[in-house]
Amino acid sequence: MEPTPSAPQPIPPFHETNDATPDKGGGLPAVQYWAEHTLSPEGPKLWQTLLHKSACLSCAWGTGGQQGGFTNELGEKLQRCMKSVESISAELQPGIVPQFFEQHTLAELQQLTSLEADRLGRWSFPVILRAGKSHYERIAWEDVYQIAETAFRQPPERVASYSSGRSSNEAAYLLQLMIRALGSNNLADCSDLCHAPSTVGLKQIFGTGTSTVSLESLKQADCVVLTGSNASYNHPRLMNELIQLRDRGGKVIIINPVMEVGLVKFGSPAFPIKSLLAGSDISSVYLQPIPGSDVALFVGLQKSLLEQGFANRDFLQASTENWQAVVEQAQTTSWDSITQTCGISYEEITVTARMIGTSNAVVFAWAMGITQQENSVDNVRSIANTALLSGNVGKPGAGVMPIRGHSNVQGFGSMGVTVRLKKEIQDALEKLLGHSLSRVPGYDARALIEAADSGNVDTLICVGGNLYAANPDLTQAKRALGRIKTIIYLATKPNLGHFHGLAAENTIVIPVFNRFETPHKTTVESGNNFVRLNDEGKTHVKGDLISEVEFLTELAYRLFGTSPLDWRKLQDTQYVRQLIAQTIPGFEKMATIDATQEEFTIGGRIITEPKFPTPSGKAQMFATPLPQLSLPEPAAFGIPESAKGVVVALMTGRSYSQHNTVVYKEGDRYRGMPHRNCILMNRQDAQKANFQEHQRVTVQGDAGKMENVEVIFGAVREGAALMFYPEVNAIFKARIEKRSGTPAYKRVPVVVF
Numbered sequence: 001m002e003p004t005p006s007a008p009q010p011i012p013p014f015h016e017t018n019d020a021t022p023d024k025g026g027g028l029p030a031v032q033y034w035a036e037h038t039l040s041p042e043g044p045k046l047w048q049t050l051l052h053k054s055a056c057l058s059c060a061w062g063t064g065g066q067q068g069g070f071t072n073e074l075g076e077k078l079q080r081c082m083k084s085v086e087s088i089s090a091e092l093q094p095g096i097v098p099q100f101f102e103q104h105t106l107a108e109l110q111q112l113t114s115l116e117a118d119r120l121g122r123w124s125f126p127v128i129l130r131a132g133k134s135h136y137e138r139i140a141w142e143d144v145y146q147i148a149e150t151a152f153r154q155p156p157e158r159v160a161s162y163s164s165g166r167s168s169n170e171a172a173y174l175l176q177l178m179i180r181a182l183g184s185n186n187l188a189d190c191s192d193l194c195h196a197p198s199t200v201g202l203k204q205i206f207g208t209g210t211s212t213v214s215l216e217s218l219k220q221a222d223c224v225v226l227t228g229s230n231a232s233y234n235h236p237r238l239m240n241e242l243i244q245l246r247d248r249g250g251k252v253i254i255i256n257p258v259m260e261v262g263l264v265k266f267g268s269p270a271f272p273i274k275s276l277l278a279g280s281d282i283s284s285v286y287l288q289p290i291p292g293s294d295v296a297l298f299v300g301l302q303k304s305l306l307e308q309g310f311a312n313r314d315f316l317q318a319s320t321e322n323w324q325a326v327v328e329q330a331q332t333t334s335w336d337s338i339t340q341t342c343g344i345s346y347e348e349i350t351v352t353a354r355m356i357g358t359s360n361a362v363v364f365a366w367a368m369g370i371t372q373q374e375n376s377v378d379n380v381r382s383i384a385n386t387a388l389l390s391g392n393v394g395k396p397g398a399g400v401m402p403i404r405g406h407s408n409v410q411g412f413g414s415m416g417v418t419v420r421l422k423k424e425i426q427d428a429l430e431k432l433l434g435h436s437l438s439r440v441p442g443y444d445a446r447a448l449i450e451a452a453d454s455g456n457v458d459t460l461i462c463v464g465g466n467l468y469a470a471n472p473d474l475t476q477a478k479r480a481l482g483r484i485k486t487i488i489y490l491a492t493k494p495n496l497g498h499f500h501g502l503a504a505e506n507t508i509v510i511p512v513f514n515r516f517e518t519p520h521k522t523t524v525e526s527g528n529n530f531v532r533l534n535d536e537g538k539t540h541v542k543g544d545l546i547s548e549v550e551f552l553t554e555l556a557y558r559l560f561g562t563s564p565l566d567w568r569k570l571q572d573t574q575y576v577r578q579l580i581a582q583t584i585p586g587f588e589k590m591a592t593i594d595a596t597q598e599e600f601t602i603g604g605r606i607i608t609e610p611k612f613p614t615p616s617g618k619a620q621m622f623a624t625p626l627p628q629l630s631l632p633e634p635a636a637f638g639i640p641e642s643a644k645g646v647v648v649a650l651m652t653g654r655s656y657s658q659h660n661t662v663v664y665k666e667g668d669r670y671r672g673m674p675h676r677n678c679i680l681m682n683r684q685d686a687q688k689a690n691f692q693e694h695q696r697v698t699v700q701g702d703a704g705k706m707e708n709v710e711v712i713f714g715a716v717r718e719g720a721a722l723m724f725y726p727e728v729n730a731i732f733k734a735r736i737e738k739r740s741g742t743p744a745y746k747r748v749p750v751v752v753f
């Protein structure tokens with residue numbers, strides 16, 4: 001077969017599919033949002049927060065910190081996006097008044113949508129819901145500690161924590177230290193639902209589980225492969241890097257079943273003259289594979305790299321192991337099975353492989369489209385294989401980059417909040433605590449829900465997050481949490497979990513300061529392995545808030561006293577940082593950060609030479625079986641025979657205006673979806689079932705259905721569709737990737753009728 005000479009150009013079909021879609025992402029609406037909020041009555045406080053020396057709350061790109069709120073780690077200015085304003089704005093809401101819970105029953109609170117729950121304002125005093133009661137009630141701190149202390153004096157296997165990566169490294173470190181000191185390893189974390197497959201995959205391949213590139217590497221790259229990420233919504237400042245890369249003549253390869261308008265063209269406020277109004281081209285080539293098929297596409301890219309003579313055999317031989325198996329798989333897998341599995345043509349693959357092969361330094365980046373799949377670890381491996389085969393790891397400007405989610409989710413992992421504790425950290429903690437740690441494997445987020453559902457958990461502490469609504473099958477999540485005796489939520493704002501994820505005996509909500517309010521300094525880690533120092537701050541909330549560090553250390557003090565650690569002394573976060581420096585590899589500079597204020601890149605993570613922190617010093621390659629992707633027939637869902645339905649692979653993810661389970665605004669303007677109860681479909685699929693655009697339909701999965709869902713035609717490939725979480729989590733059960741425990745949220749079989 002002869003490859004076609006030129007790259008398939010993205011021809012955005014947006015105008016054909018959906019009148020409401022704008023012609024680019026970002027652009028003036030993002031600036032308008034900025035202006036409206038910064039000029040509103042909350043404006044002064046918003047500015048004060050934006051200028052506060054702390055990292056942005058929202059995503060792990062990690063803008064902010066000691067150089068000021070608008071600066072990235074290379075000192076570049078104007079690096080604060082409107083997503084940051086959105087998240088700060090929600091935190092600046094007034095506190096909930098004490099009478100509120102006397103006036104509103106739980107039954108009323110359970111009627112609230114995610115958006116309405118968030119709009120109640122900030123948690124401002126501790127509350128408890130006791131078994132059989134109809135109202136949350138205010139509770140005194142002493143009573144909180146008494147209930148908590150009793151709850152944690154249970155057999156260690158029956159005690160657990162869940163956390164969400166917005167809190168500080170210090171809180172994370174103390175949380176895991178307390179749980180491990182109790183003798184438990186049940187440290188579930190939002191990363192279990194998110195990038196765990198990246199950590200598991202990368203660790204085996206490269207000996208390090210995080211990004212091998214820094215922000216600087218991205219500036220040296222001349223090609224970026226971005227797959228399974230909608231960075232234009234979720235990591236907007238990454239778009240600046242892609243714009244600059246295109247400006248210097250580099251290439252951007254986008255792989256995504258949905259043609260996201262912001263990944264085709266993006267107007268960035270960081271470049272007001274050249275980009276904001278007209279928009280900058282992002283994708284050089286846009287491939288729209290079948291959801292869940294990335295392994296096949298990447299094996300295809302490998303095959304084509306080999307066929308076109310772009311494989312770097314010297315590098316493979318010198319710096320990798322088991323490369324022969326990967327090469328053999330690529331050579332022996334037929335083009336037919338590759339193109340049929342992923343739905344991308346030989347010509348498109350050939351052109352894309354040539355783009356990779358002729359570039360000097362390629363960064364391979366990905367997010368949830370890759371990790372939230374039943375074969376997600378293979379997905380990660382196949383990306384790494386492609387990077388290795390083309391010699392794009394272990395040199396400046398090239399490497400692999402999982403784009404992390406929450407602003408400190410990576411820090412949580414580094415601090416030991418994980419069910420896969422590194423041996424070095426385990427040894428160091430045992431030395432610190434003066435006894436050996438439990439060897440009973442801990443529960444990750446899904447295992448925690450299953451264990452709770454089987455009645456095996458008595459006590460759960462949630463440091464942030466929304467364990468209830470983040471999980472698939474909300475009926476099961478609710479039932480499982482309902483079998484836990486005591487749940488303690490540490491939270492800044494109310495969410496669905498506080499009203500539906502209720503314990504059998506006591507549910508307590510502790511109001512905490514957010515990052516820019518804590519009375520002590522804290523640190524966080526970005527997805528680019530950069531540690532930031534956050535200054536102390538003040539809160540506007542009138543009430544009785546506490547810092548996470550203070551609550552955790554006080555609880556631990558009541559459980560353990562002062563031996564071998566003086567837990568009350570650990571309320572001083574400088575002391576916590578000393579312990580971190582002592583026990584967490586790569587964090588040695590934490591010991592001096594208070595004196596120097598020097599933010600730093602974590603040691604041993606960025607790989608610019610072909611030497612890897614594996615036992616042999618070489619990267620380990622793994623062949624990746626192609627996924628078997630099929631969808632059930634409509635009848636398998638038990639819908640009435642008269643109903644003419646169409647089965648699609650549903651991708652569930654984020655709208656433009658939400659942060660995970662927290663909805664900030666109803667619609668998604670860039671996808672032309674006017675409200676949350678919409679399904680984005682391909683026109684052809686709709687025609688198969690005789691749906692008109694805007695028709696109301698039912699979407700049914702294996703755990704329930706959503707009714708009155710509006711059909712929106714969009715630039716999504718045939719056979720695939722997209723809906724928003726957390727609402728859609730009501731209708732499907734978890735299918736789990738076995739090595740990482742992460743649910744396959746991005747390929748949910750549903751029938752639409």
Ligand SMILES: Nc1nc2c(c(=O)[nH]1)N[C@H]1C(S)=C(S)[C@@H](COP(=O)(O)OP(=O)(O)OC[C@H]3O[C@@H](n4cnc5c(=O)[nH]c(N)nc54)[C@H](O)[C@@H]3O)O[C@H]1N2
Nearest residue numbers: 059228229230234291292367368369405406653654659660
């Ligand atoms: N504003 C904002 N920022 C956020 C968040 C937020 O909710 N709001 N959440 C934070 C968190 S915790 C995370 S994890 C990240 C999430 O960031 P993303 O991963 O970018 O977000 P998602 O919406 O889950 O989905 C990403 C993309 O995957 C694509 N996709 C789905 N299936 C496939 C597939 O099979 N293959 C490929 N190649 N692509 C596929 C979807 O079309 C979508 O464009 O963002 C972080 N930043």
Ligand SMILES: Nc1nc2c(c(=O)[nH]1)N[C@H]1C(S)=C(S)[C@@H](COP(=O)(O)OP(=O)(O)OC[C@H]3O[C@@H](n4cnc5c(=O)[nH]c(N)nc54)[C@H](O)[C@@H]3O)O[C@H]1N2
Nearest residue numbers: 164190194464465466470490491493495652660661725745
């Ligand atoms: N269907 C589907 N489900 C998914 C996903 C998907 O793409 N599709 N994505 C998954 C992913 S990637 C993730 S990360 C999870 C997200 O799951 P979680 O991290 O559990 O959920 P969030 O919605 O981010 O949690 C928001 C809450 O955190 C609290 N909070 C905010 N800041 C702070 C703070 O500083 N301290 C404390 N203590 N609390 C704070 C607030 O109360 C807020 O309501 O959802 C997962 N679920």
Ligand code: SF4
Nearest residue numbers: 056059062063081237
């Ligand atoms: S890209 Fe992420 S870290 Fe940077 S300002 Fe936007 S939300 Fe904050």
Ligand SMILES: [Mo]
Nearest residue numbers: 194195405406
């Ligand atoms: Mo995430």
